[in-house]
Amino acid sequence: MGDLGRRAPRPAVALANLPALKSTRLLDQLRERIRSLHYSRSTEDVYVFWARAFIRHHGLRHPRDLDGADVESFLTWLASERQVAPATHRQALSALLFLYVKVLGVQLPWMSEIGRPHPQRRLPVVMSRDEVVQVLQRLEPKLRLFGQLLYGTGMRITEGLRLRVKDVDFSHGAIIVREGKGAKDRVVMLPDSLVPSLRNQLAIAHAVWRQDQEEGRGGVELPDALDRKYPRAGSSWSWFWVFPQDHHSVDPRSGTIRRHHIYDQTFQRAFKRAAKATGLTKPVSPHTLRHSFATHLLQSGYDIRTVQELLGHSDVATTMIYTHVLKVGGGAVKSPIDSMHFD
Template sequence: MTLDQLRERIAYLHYSRRTEQAYVHWCKAFIRFHELRHPAELGPLEVEGFLSWLATERQVAASTHTQALSALVFLYTKVLGQPLPWLHDIGRPRVPRRLPMILSRDEVAAIFRQLTGQHLLLARLLYGTGMRLTEGLQLRVKDLDFAHHAVIVREGKGGKDRVLMLPASLQAGLKQQLSNAHTLWAADVVAGRAGVEMPNALERKYPRAGSSWAWFWVFPQATCSTDPGTGVVRRHHLYDQTFQRAFKRAVVAAQITKPASPHTLRHAFATHLLQAGYDIRTVQDLLGHADVATTMIYTHVLKVGGGGVRSPLDSLS
């Protein structure tokens, strides 16, 4: 019952599905760790014991440790209605600052040469606009504005919208992708399948919008599947795991030893813009960062090793 209340509260506060999955996972782990005892019966010693187990036995990263703590704080304060005056005694783990992994232009091009079809198009779109993977996968037909050379990201991280440039070199490929997607959309209409998933309550407000071409995915899945939330059979967008596997294979085939992922393309986008002379505020706006301090991390990557200091070894004859 507690987990159902947890899901209801998360939905009420309009948290993302990924946040719901993470919070439910950690609350389940917490309950199982204490042998299925109800969380209302547990206190600061049990919470600290679980977090200590994660840090010492599981040796999770500081960010993972923080996520588990946030899930428990949400459970006690938002679901069970219990204040946590003892939370300050537990404390939060210190998350070390890590420099992002950056690919050079040649390395990005090498990866692209190993990709084909819509995987190549999606990778070029992520690098060309700086979008997150989920933002690219959730693009709708109406979000592409070819007349104004713009891509509109709806409800990105933090629920924010933003407008990005549409690279001229991608227009032909995106139009072909839309043509392929239109074939799938038309087949779904003929088969009488349910329309695509709609955000929030728009499916009730506009019942036919989900079946319209404007709301269809730019990168649809080749086959239909069952919606885990409603049980309705409909067509979803391309799965993130499918693209991540294809990208990982491309990195290996390109003989790149850096631990690159699709998100690395976003880091490369920001760094290469700064190298081209664009100001930090412009890059901040394109990335959708709320604080310029988050964007400033890329300026550290731009420095030549050692902050631009020349090694004395290179001065020896």
């Protein structure tokens, strides 16, 4: 490992088809490359976080002056000292490999030799139907509808936050999820019971949109380069957020002041407070609504392939984890003690 880590770097083939970087500072170059490859903002934040942590861990030395042994020592520190989960460990490694290959143009043998922790298969936390009702009822009306939509469709929280007016199809009872995980689109059901509330929410959103138009502050963020191809699309009603924020904010990438959708932290904190108020001891989060959606569908007798499509899983093996949840409690096997009587 030591000898391989000290070899002189050679250009990575991955840089051959990538544009030259204009930024001069390393972390700015990292952000620039991530954006040029259309990675999500959350991925950008995570990769920059781990690159900065790696540099600080090694006394602010430039990554070009570090090698495989230094990467290994950082990852070992994360595992032994910080005791991060395997998923976090893999996330940090992915960020560093992206930094070396896609930004610095370095491809060395040690990159393929770094040990990757094996993912731990854990049963997802699932709420009962009654628990879902109890938690959602303790949310304020606007956030309650958002939570009901997450549970009623199985959408991830980011997918729900980015929902646009044009993607709600009342006539077909469907919601189009755009660029979900893996940049894939899919169709989920629009729950009949949520139609009145959702129409009311759109009326509220339309009032916000109209006020922005009258004040000359219209415009929301558009994916990729659509704002250049269709300059007026960002100000149109069809592209407006279903759940807009109640104030304008500065876009961290462009510096533009515009209307954003509600923040994920806003819902996460409200959900945590609601769960605490119910007295739940399970470690639930907004993502638990998605787990509960899938489990309850399977309990109702729906085919696992149908559930797979609704969740947007590429591999049915990912969806299969919910069949294990159904077996919790011994697969309906009666314990022998239940037939005994004690004084």
